[in-house]
Amino acid sequence: MRLRSLESRVVTLFISLLLSLQLAGYFFIDRSIDDNARAQIESSLAFNEKIFLHLLEQNAQHLIEGATLLSKDYAFRQAIGTNDTQTMVSALLNHGERIKADLTMVVGLDGKIIVASSDTLAHGFQKSVYDLIKSATEKGSASSTDIVDGKPYQMVMVPVNAPVTISWVAMAIPIDRRLVNDMRELSAMQISIFTSKNNGPWMPNVSTLDEQEEYKLAALLPSAITKSTFIRDLNLNDDHYSERILPLAKNEKSATVAVLQLSINQAVAPYKKLQRNLLFLTILGGIIASIFSAITARRITNPVRQLAETARRLGTGDYKTTIDIKQNDEIGDLANSFSHMRDAIALREKEISRLAYWDNLTTLPNRALFTDMVDEAISVAKSRGNSCFVLMMDLDRFKHVNDVMGHRFGDVLLQQVALRLSAELGAGNSRPARLGGDEFAILLPATNVDQAQQLANRILLTLEQPISIEDQTVDISAGIGIAGYPDHANDTATLLSHAEVAMYAAKLAKNGAVLYSQTIDKSSQQSLSLLTEMRTALEQNHFQLYVQPKVSVISNEVVAVEALVRWFHPEKGMIFPDQFIPFAEQTGFIRQLTRWVMNAAAACCQQWQNAGINIKISVNISTRDLLDQELPEKFAEILQKNQVLPECFCLEITESAIMDDPVRAHLTLDKLHAMGMELSIDDFGTGYSSLAYLKRLPVDELKIDKSFVLKMEQDIDNTKIVKSTIDLGHNMGLRVVAEGIENAEVLALLKELGCDQAQGYFISKPMPAGNMPAWLERWKSNQTA
The missing domain is CATH 3.20.20.450 (EAL domain)
Incomplete structure (x- = not known):
């Protein structure tokens, strides 16, 4: 199958359309999958942020319930009332171990820590204690997140009433891997806790990521985070993530944030598999379509090739060639049209040949046929060593007849002139031709100059007789130019040109018939030169x-x-x-x-x-x-x-x-x-x-x-x-x-x-x-x- 053939173009068109549609669908689906996955991830992160905050709140509530239970213990309140430090410490340790709190403490009404399960750890919470007392006084209990020794803690505070508030109980638990793992179990996302000291780089605390990813993520975080922030696309070890960053705690020296991540690659993985299946089906469909397209194209192009071969034979003039295509479709219609065209061309070529060489008005030879006749006459004259002459004639006042009597009258006049010329020449070798307008020419083969001049004079006498047309009598005359081979020219073009020059000289001098001479031609050249000089002068x-x-x-x-x-x-x-x-x-x-x-x-x-x-x-x-x-x-x-x-x-x-x-x-x-x-x-x-x-x-x-x-x-x-x-x-x-x-x-x-x-x-x-x-x-x- 040739690359530039119609068959190959049909196949290429079908396959191109199929592949274009499939590839457009492929890329559209790929774009849609990516956009939809990112939109779903963003929505999921926003939802998981709420879950994470709810989990923190749930932990705080658990602490508040434990602290409340301790504050209502009679022995514990009695120990506070009698300032029995040993009993208070024992109760704090036992109760803190029961609810898995890292720190439990009793705080006085003045905000100072009286006793604690860990004096070292309790020292770091002193400022938070003052803030929590204010909130707990208004609400009955309070909770907050603070950073101690570079670690985030959740801390709660409840009053000890007997029946009036005699002191405060505070408890604190770290935000550690247990919380991160709980969040990981609740969702498919990765969660990491990072802390920054003195506005320095973020350092990981706990994370569901491996250590390498954890430190790489820390390096990619923004330096200052004051509110919940969404990052659409973050590249981490050849995996793309969308993430939300939540500020958890901040004080003069440290800040802690939680980073919630969902993998874009994992989100789009099921759809990518479907997309690969679609690509496979596209390739398979392209192969099948190529086969069927080739078969269909061949069925279309074979008759076309036959018609093309027929057209080539018609071009060589073979109008008898048969068209053997029998199909009841558009190709069959085209074959029938070719058959009709072949017959019409044959008829039209005959008519064109007639119009190309014969004047339609007078049925005389036209300029093209007359030129061929002169060519042949000159060739014969050369071979026989004799001469031939051309008479060129132009009617006088013909334009005036056309203007006054109309073009139809002028056409009839030309027909009458043609008849007179043909009658004067008889049935011999000489025949007039109409070169155009009111210009006629006569070829005189094997003739000498005297015979040519005698014929010209006879024609002028013939034209002197008035012509009657539609009750109108017209007097006509003409100017005739005479030129011959080899006396005046050696080729057809020059011979006709010289005869025309002599004709115009005859019309200008009103002299009837004029034989060509170089003097006449020189005058014509001078006139042409004068016109050129006038144009230049202007x-x-x-x-x-x-x-x-x-x-x-x-x-x-x-x-x-x-x-x-x-x-x-x-x-x-x-x-x-x-x-x-x-x-x-x-x-x-x-x-x-x-x-x-x-x-x-x-x-x-x-x-x-x-x-x-x-x-x-x-x-x-x-x-x-x-x-x-x-x-x-x-x-x-x-x-x-x-x-x-x-x-x-x-x-x-x-x-x-x-x-x-x-x-x-x-x-x-x-x-x-x-x-x-x-x-x-x-x-x-x-x-x-x-x-x-x-x-x-x-x-x-x-x-x-x-x-x-x-x-x-x-x-x-x-x-x-x-x-x-x-x-x-x-x-x-x-x-x-x-x-x-x-x-x-x-x-x-x-x-x-x-x-x-x-x-x-x-x-x-x-x-x-x-x-x-x-x-x-x-x-x-x-x-x-």
Whole structure:
């Protein structure tokens, strides 16, 4: 059984779960046994403490009864009354021996010992006698524990009445091994008596422990014990004990304590045996479970292995393999599912193969199949020493058809084009392919360049015939690029790339069909290089903001400036806008450039306002900018960043930019105007816009194209056009601006015609934005001079 196999994992899972549960139970039981044993021991020690104290009290009561019996003896009282010392001593000795007291004595009313069975021992009890007389006077009898010669004693005192108290009888017995053994018989605990002299170390008196344990325990006791103390865990010769320490007696020189102990090991021993049995059963259960798990896992994994082998055969394309698993369980269901999957995969692979190499819309070969066809054609051409050509075609204005008529109409148009191409090529070796979108390609094996160009021309003539779809007639045209092997490329990728370059050149030049040449490719590379350089210029701040002033025709006051962009290339020097703006619009880079100009103009506006210069800034907006529905939000972000108001800006839009997509342009302009920005129609008069549409736009200004303004003093027709435009703008409630002012005569003529503002080289050439404040001061000085 392999370690990483499913079978081994199933067995490992079962055994791991079993062992985890058993081990968790084992450790939980072990912890519970220990905690419960310690709790029971603590409770038992507290109970045994009461028993021990009760035993001491019982001994004291026994002494009191013996002393009371002696005090009531007539002869003894008579001896006390006659001060017969010999008779008193004899009675004390006899009675003390009868009750096993180490000391009996007669004490006078003044607390002094009159006679005693042992004068030496009696001397050590003198202080205790005084204390006991006080207590016995109140209670009738008294008992206490005292330490004499380093040993603890229990002592009692009772009065001798005749009938009034004439003296006291006191008796004392040691707390010795007899008491310890009695306590040991009553419970399973160990008990030890320790005495400390002059706050020194504890020394054992009597104990149920052996001598070594007794002295070790003495060394582990706390130095000062004033009350009953519980110690939870104390290690003594590899045995763990819980213990209670009871203070028995204490005087100026000595202290005595009793230590009650119960062994934790003995308490948990019966449970440990049960725990070992549980561990044994766990091991046995693990072995049995391993055997049954292995059997169960094998029953599960054998069919799975068969299904895995079937899956490997399916992966190699063998869809005829049989699945011989007959089980009425989940494995059987899985086998049936495999069988259905095998059939479904076979069908789906056929469909995928069709989709991978054939266009679903036109049923023509797609790019992948066409590439394979070109590979094969080149191989054949190499082996035979001839050539092959590729025609790549892209329809003109197809996007416009899609936008106006809808995508379904566009799909039908593509199908019709495919049919026309197939009909033109006939049933020969040539077959068209659809590479994507409105792009088609045709492979011409064993063909020369003249034949390729002739076919391209025939296709263009075929496409010139209008196509009728759903009562709509569509005129279409196309650009065709031609490239061949070995004239233009030696491999498929290069051949297709060169054909595509030629196709775009044909569309750009509107020249129908173009044969590939290195000149075309170099131009494409230059365009790509220009785009890269513009991106670098934007990142490295090579663009600069220029401005050209606008003045009021009536007052000659500077009322606005137009923001312009200049490119200072680190190697090529100044690059003028007409060299890169059209390309930026074509590639879409114009959006990034417009945002840069707007940001630079807003920053400049803020600086001028801080300097007290409040003039409006006009910024040009391209067609691609108008199609960006997020343009208002982008401008608002720039204005907020630079802390300037929208009213400080006028956006200039050409007529053609508006009319490329009027609906989207109108939406964008409405949002910009709602922000507070003014809008201007730039180059007015050169487009083909409808005045009925323009009057609905939220514009504030018309800007007459400079082609009508230049030399208008010499051309009466241009003057009429300018006057009509000024009148039209005023009638529509718009401000009119004329650009291209290059002399004083034109400026004077515009003033007569009622033009509002003027802009041109006569007023000022475009200048860096930083030079504007100084120029403005000079302009004001010249006007007041």
